[in-house]
Amino acid sequence: GAGVSQTPSNKVTEKGKYVELRCDPISGHTALYWYRQSLGQGPEFLIYFQGTGAADDSGLPNDRFFAVRPEGSVSTLKIQRTERGDSAVYLCASSRGSPPYNEQFFGPGTRLTVL
Amino acid sequence: QQQVKQSPQSLIVQKGGISIINCAYENTAFDYFPWYQQFPGKGPALLIAIRPDVSEKKEGRFTISFNKSAKQFSLHIMDSQPGDSATYFCAVPNTGTASKLTFGTGTRLQVTL
Numbered sequence: 001g002a003g004v005s006q007t008p009s010n011k012v013t014e015k016g017k018y019v020e021l022r023c024d025p026i027s028g029h030t031a032l033y034w035y036r037q038s039l040g041q042g043p044e045f046l047i048y049f050q051g052t053g054a055a056d057d058s059g060l061p062n063d064r065f066f067a068v069r070p071e072g073s074v075s076t077l078k079i080q081r082t083e084r085g086d087s088a089v090y091l092c093a094s095s096r097g098s099p100p101y102n103e104q105f106f107g108p109g110t111r112l113t114v115l
Numbered sequence: 116q117q118q119v120k121q122s123p124q125s126l127i128v129q130k131g132g133i134s135i136i137n138c139a140y141e142n143t144a145f146d147y148f149p150w151y152q153q154f155p156g157k158g159p160a161l162l163i164a165i166r167p168d169v170s171e172k173k174e175g176r177f178t179i180s181f182n183k184s185a186k187q188f189s190l191h192i193m194d195s196q197p198g199d200s201a202t203y204f205c206a207v208p209n210t211g212t213a214s215k216l217t218f219g220t221g222t223r224l225q226v227t228l
Contacts, residue, residue: 004158033214038219039222040221041221042121042204042206042218042219042220042221043159043204043216043218044218045209045214045215045216045217048214051133055214056214056215058215059215087186091158091159093158098210098214099214099216100145100147100208100214100216101145101147101166101209103149103164104161104216105160105161106151106157106158106159106160108156108157108158109158
């Protein structure tokens with residue numbers, strides 16, 4: 001089947017605006033992760049879902065960031081009152097089972113630019 | 116908070132040569148050490164991972180060597196090819212929770228003809 005897909009591939013917004021980033025995981029994968037990757041850096045963990053619930057949201061930088069996965073499949077990362085420092089590539093990954101031993105399959109990412 | 120130190124930052128290797136990338140970590144509660152490969156504009160993809168009941172794992176041209184006492188592991192790419200040119204990341208599970216992988220800062224590998 002298809003891999004992890006993310007939409008949009010690019011998002012340009014103005015400072016202070018609200019954005020939503022979507023992730024479609026591989027069918028049947030119960031675990032879903034969001035990461036943020038800044039230029040020249042490795043991915044930085046944001047949040048992990050097992051099914052519908054956020055099992056670990058310790059990586060969310062502040063309360064402007066929120067993510068949901070209401071039906072245990074598609075997930076949306078929501079960022080309120082965007083700041084220029086939020087500019088990065090937001091990666092989504094999914095895995096068949098629980099971390100850490102199950103391979104995480106990454107999507108191509110959404111490049112967010114906050115002007 | 117887990118710290119992962121990856122070196123070198125960049126590497127240029129001739130075709131057919133050996134590429135070696137190193138990773139050092141502080142602590143982890145989970146013995147699982149993956150290496151990811153990332154091409155420009157793509158997400159990272161798992162290249163090879165070791166669960167160190169062994170000190171070395173080989174898959175084709177790729178080998179992970181693990182030194183538990185030194186808290187270090189390395190990726191060796193034998194017979195490096197131009198198609199291997201990419202950025203490589205090591206990752207280590209966090210001490211507090213298995214769900215959080217801490218990634219190294221990456222090594223940009225360029226394999227020249």
